[in-house]
Amino acid sequence: MYVCSKISKLYQGIVAACDKFVPASLRPLWEHPAGPKTIFFWAPAFKWGLVIGGLGDIKRPADKLSVPQITSLAATGLIWSRYSLVIVPKNYSLFAVNVFVAAINTYQLGRAVTHRQLAKK
Missing domain, CATH: 1.20.5 (Single alpha-helices involved in coiled-coils or other helix-helix interfaces)
Incomplete structure (x- = not known):
């Protein structure tokens, strides 16, 4: 402490x-109540690393993607996107980063599921 x-x-x-x-x-x-003087600014700023990591995984072969990991990241992005708009103060930077986290991981999940379905055939 x-x-x-x-x-x-x-x-x-x-x-x-x-x-x-x-x-x-x-x-x-x-x-601003969610400006650089607070954690409300810095947490979303560092969370962009998840988006960058997800973009880097686009070139990764679909069979190497972790379905549980990308599912949890997509769900987290969706949940926190909603949460960022109901808290006070509204945190639009947190909303934006979580929309991107959800979007990139939903895309990756689609790639992984499609690959696994095609592999079964």
Whole structure:
């Protein structure tokens, strides 16, 4: 708990130092309840890594795809897409990344299922 408190204080110090340099045109984003000062901004930003990973898997042979993994990622994307629009504040960046996570993994799931059906024949 003590380490988290120190990291939180450090982060708050960095944000306070950056406050001086944020131009007026970016102030609404900076001050938004889901802006860069909060986890509501950073969690979706890092979640784009799942989208990039999914795009990288497009070239992977369909027989090498993990159906349980892509199914869970697609379901997670759908669930969190809905959740991001019912929480306060609405988090449109979380919505966008989860729509992409759901879309890319639904596509991958289609590839994997099609491959397995054709392999049975």
